[in-house]
Amino acid sequence: MSTTTTAIKTEKRSAERSRSKLIPELRFKEFDGEWVKNKLIDWSLVVLDGDRGSNYPSGDEFQSEGYCLFMNAKNVTKAGFSFEHKMFITKEKDEILRKGKLKREDLVLTTRGSVGHIAYYDQSVPFDNLRINSGMVLIRNENDAISSKFIYINFFSPNLIRQVSTISFGSAQPQLTVKEINKFKFNLPSLPEQQKIASFLSAVDQKIQQLIAKKELLEQYKKGVMQQLFSGKLRFKNEDGNDYPDWEEKRLGKFLKYYDGTHQTPKYVEKGVPFYSVEHITRNQFSKTKFITEEVFEKENKRVMLEKGDILMTRIGDIGTARLIDWDVRASFYVSLALLKQNSSFNSTYLNQYISSIPFQKELWAKTIHVAFPKKINLGEVGNCKAQLPCLEEQQKIARYLTSIDTKIEAVNNLITQTQNFKKGLLQQMFV
Numbered sequence: 001m002s003t004t005t006t007a008i009k010t011e012k013r014s015a016e017r018s019r020s021k022l023i024p025e026l027r028f029k030e031f032d033g034e035w036v037k038n039k040l041i042d043w044s045l046v047v048l049d050g051d052r053g054s055n056y057p058s059g060d061e062f063q064s065e066g067y068c069l070f071m072n073a074k075n076v077t078k079a080g081f082s083f084e085h086k087m088f089i090t091k092e093k094d095e096i097l098r099k100g101k102l103k104r105e106d107l108v109l110t111t112r113g114s115v116g117h118i119a120y121y122d123q124s125v126p127f128d129n130l131r132i133n134s135g136m137v138l139i140r141n142e143n144d145a146i147s148s149k150f151i152y153i154n155f156f157s158p159n160l161i162r163q164v165s166t167i168s169f170g171s172a173q174p175q176l177t178v179k180e181i182n183k184f185k186f187n188l189p190s191l192p193e194q195q196k197i198a199s200f201l202s203a204v205d206q207k208i209q210q211l212i213a214k215k216e217l218l219e220q221y222k223k224g225v226m227q228q229l230f231s232g233k234l235r236f237k238n239e240d241g242n243d244y245p246d247w248e249e250k251r252l253g254k255f256l257k258y259y260d261g262t263h264q265t266p267k268y269v270e271k272g273v274p275f276y277s278v279e280h281i282t283r284n285q286f287s288k289t290k291f292i293t294e295e296v297f298e299k300e301n302k303r304v305m306l307e308k309g310d311i312l313m314t315r316i317g318d319i320g321t322a323r324l325i326d327w328d329v330r331a332s333f334y335v336s337l338a339l340l341k342q343n344s345s346f347n348s349t350y351l352n353q354y355i356s357s358i359p360f361q362k363e364l365w366a367k368t369i370h371v372a373f374p375k376k377i378n379l380g381e382v383g384n385c386k387a388q389l390p391c392l393e394e395q396q397k398i399a400r401y402l403t404s405i406d407t408k409i410e411a412v413n414n415l416i417t418q419t420q421n422f423k424k425g426l427l428q429q430m431f432v
Contacts, residue, residue: 021034022034022035022036022037022187022432023035023432024429024430024431024432025429025430026426026429026430027189027193027430028193028196028197028200031189031190031192031193031196033189035187035188035189035432036187036188036189037185037186037187038185038186038188039182039183039184039185039186040139040181040182040183040184040185040186041182041183043143043146043186043188044141044142044143044146045139045140045141045142045143045146045151045186046139046140046141046142047137047138047139047178047181047182048099048100048137048138048139048140049099049100049134049137049178050099050100050131050132050133050134050136050137050138051097051098051099051100051131052134053098055093055096055097055098056097056134057070057089057093061089061090061093062087062088062089063087063088063089063090064086064087064088065088066088066089066090067088067089067090067091067094067129068088068089068090068091068093068094068129068130068131069083069086069087069088069127069129069130069131070087070088070089070131070133071087071108071130071131071132071133071136072085072087072133073110073113073114073133073135075119076108076109076110076114076117076118076119076136077114077117077119078117080118080119080120081108081119081120081121081125083126083127089131094129094131097131100131100132100133100136100138101129101130101131102121102130102131102132102138103121103140104121104122104123105120105121105122105141105148105149106121106138106139106140106141106148107119107120107121107138107139107140107141107148107151107152107155108120108121108132108136108137108138108139109136109137109138109139109155109176109181110135110136111135111136111137111168111175111176111177111181112134112135112174112175112176113135115164115168115169115174115175115176116155116161116164116165116168116176118152118155118156120148120149120152122149137176137178137181139151139181145191146188146191146194147191147194147195147198149195149198149202150188150194150195150197150198151186152198153197153198153201153202153427154186154431156427157427157428157431158427158428158431159185159187159431159432160184160186163184163185164176164184167180167183168180187431187432197430200426201423201426201427201430204419204422204423204426205423207419208416208419208420208423211412211415211416211419212416214412215409215412215413215416218405218408218409218412219409221405222402222405222406222409225401225402225405226353226356226357226358226402227357227358229398229402230354230357230358230359230388231359232247232388235394236394236397236398238393244390244391244393244394245390245391247388247389247390248388248389249386249387249388249389250386250387250389251383251384251385251386251387252340252382252383252384252385252386252387253383253384255343255345255346255389256340256341256342256343256345256346257341257343258338258339258340258341258379258382258383259303259304259338259339259341259379260315260335260337260338260339260379261276261300261304261332261333261334261335261336261337261339262300262332262333262334262335263335265334266292266293266296267292267293267296268290268291268292269291269292269293270291271291272291272292272293272294272297273291273292273293273294273296273297273330273331273332274286274289274290274291274330274331274332275289275290275291275292275331275332275333275334276289276312276331276332276333276334276337277290277333277334277336277337278314278316278317278318278321278334278336278337280323281312281313281314281321281322281323281337282314282318282321284323289331292332296332297330297332300332301332304339306325306329306331306332306333306339307325307329307341307342308325308326308327308328308329309324309325309326309342309348310324310325310339310340310341310342310348311323311324311325311339311340311342311348311351311352311355312325312333312337312338312339312340313337313338313340313355313382314336314337314338315336315337315338315376315377315378315379315382316335316336316374316375316376316377317336317374317375317376319364319365319368319375319376319377320355320356320360320361320364320365321356322352322355322356323352324348324349324352326349338379338382346389346392346395347392347395347396347399349396349399349400349403350390350395350396350398350399351387353398353399353402353403354387354388359388360385360386360387363385363386364377364382364385367381367382367384367385
């Protein structure tokens, strides 16, 4: 990719020139001149609705397998097609529907619900028969001077994102109509430049997908290792090559102290002491937080102090997500979290890993209050949950091994973020 990048030049121009001429900041060196602006309809791009008549399939006509995939809202995402959830109709049903059947190189755009999601029906899609539902349109390219893949990528550019957002969210009920879509303004270069941009950005997309696949494989590997470790099928040996002692099963409350956070929603301030809630744990994001005053913090800190080595675990909503506090912390937390205090009888990193294991999660969810919404588990029931505890030395070995996998997953995740940001920058500079 670096070789290709060197073939791109930066257009140096004044602010006045950039407003008056359609020339991208970044482009391949063999191309110059202005791009041409036109409405979607004037570029000979045809927007087609799906079939909405009396033959529209009803719930009992959908099958888990069949002749024609009838798309639902989950099949078109921000990142293109997703076929985790599939619904099919029979060949007979497909043949009596009048509109909405895809051809290769068509684009699918969502027009209701999650508005503005776009997908490209190229040869990589493993289904030969696809139909859109009533919350989508298909865009068909009937212009030989336009690359369908370029139009698809164009929908991720700031120009098109802004247009979709302005039109679709200008009413109480976010939606797009065929009339409005036909007014979308596309700025296009020559076909060779379109094809080169599309090819280059497709290579970036491919790199992102490879990294995502690598991350998923590492996550699956860790899940398998955890199942082996916490079921006792996979054991470490001591320095002499001998088995460690048998594991003990103990309730959390027997070997650690646990607390919940403040029950009163504090008055937040612009700057002060960080205040954690469920979203910080589930997103593993602690830099963006609300703040409380020093006075509120000191009052809560007298009851329970959050320290490095403690574990915070969600107990409302997304129950059972845990985060080891592995940094020097000065913060307080809300009642939605349970604090598991460290002590010398166990390894905090081991316990943090064990909390996400299948046996512990099953027990945790079995103790939830089923009539509550959102779901919650009482603090006392957290203490009643059981953990399998090897000796400290084996806990440390398990913790180090699982943490090493986490480190690899995080490294790949960082590469994904970097590559996505790289692509975002390209979209900002390579399109006008």
